[in-house]
């Protein structure tokens with residue numbers, strides 16, 4: 001058996017990495033000068049690097065390892081499925097048991113009448129599917145002009161051309177351009193953009209931007225609105241309670257499909273199976289990926305309502321699909337992951353144990369001199385670093401404080417991400433209160449060290 005392991009000295013792995021591997025979202029030259037950290041194994045909530053250092057993984061990989069690392073059951077099921085039926089497609093009047101079982105399971109878990117599933121391999125591909133599916137849906141209803149999709153600035157929906165166009169990251173739009181007929185409204189980011197406004201009034205104001213944008217474009221031209229229940233990569237932006245009910249009202253009033261991008265929020269992250277349940281959203285389509293397999297294997301799914309499925313079926317062939325849509329091994333692994341989430345009541349653990357415990361400890365970090373806001377929902381949280389708590393001021397050199405803090409976290413055995421000067425966490429859902437204590441201790445230590453560094457540089 002060939003298991004690629006830490007078979008070489010770290011420096012040799014780093015040299016090969018620098019010579020041949022292009023990293024996502026990375027300044028390659030800067031990384032190659034530093035050398036990448038080499039992660040070699042993981043168990044539970046802990047990672048180990050090639051030097052034997054251990055880290056508490058406060059990001060569950062990339063927001064995906066919901067059941068934690070090292071679950072042998074998923075490996076066993078993959079091996080068994082590979083031996084029985086390693087591959088078959090579902091294009092030409094064929095199907096296979098794992099894809100049917102997973103589609104039925106997702107229909108059971110998903111809220112409302114979201115009973116139909118189109119499979120992909122990544123959240124990006126699933127969102128590309130959604131773009132084509134909603135446009136095809138409206139064309140099949142005799143409304144081919146309804147094709148604009150409204151999204152939000154600072155949203156993240158993936159990196160393919162379609163998904164990055166849906167996303168609201170200007171740095172991505174600047175590289176490679178955008179597909180047409182997508183527009184963006186401002187996000188419900190009260191800490192960063194709410195100024196002196198009351199948070200709930202601000203939430204309503206931001207939701208009503210959707211109604212204004214529909215009016216500007218003409219309802220007859222708008223296909224759908226897409227949004228993450230809680231923006232993840234955008235820095236864990238938790239909307240005010242007033243936001244989602246108003247968005248739902250507007251979508252209903254104007255006959256606009258609502259796509260909830262649950263790639264991060266799905267499968268327990270917010271303390272319910274789906275973020276849509278936590279926020280009372282009734283989507284027509286949910287995008288899911290990441291936690292669907294806890295990241296053990298690539299798989300994603302667009303889960304759609306009876307109305308959307310019936311609607312696209314009226315349009316004849318839906319000319320869309322990936323070689324690996326509903327891959328049998330990926331489906332088998334996802335099903336095993338869902339079995340574990342369900343039988344071990346991991347979503348209940350988030351709701352009843354881990355999230356309330358994190359909420360209590362995390363909110364206390366707001367007392368730190370560097371922290372302007374400490375917010376969390378379920379097991380996702382953010383710390384806004386600021387040079388002046390009283391005014392929620394931003395650092396002049398945006399992003400530098402976040403990077404200093406991230407480095408101190410790594411050095412202290414914690415993976416915590418920096419998005420600009422906002423520190424974010426989303427640990428595996430199986431994290432225990434004792435492990436949350438460790439996370440908080442390490443985060444506090446990193447904040448203290450960052451504060452000392454910034455003081456020494458005269459920044460705070």
Ligand code: PXG
Nearest residue numbers: 122123124156157158228233261263264289
């Ligand atoms: N939607 C959302 C809400 C996501 O968070 C995607 C779609 C795309 O999924 P794929 O599987 O194509 O990556 C994502 C992915 C970050 C980061 O830096 C977040 C993601 C991916 C990479 C980095 O927080 N989310």
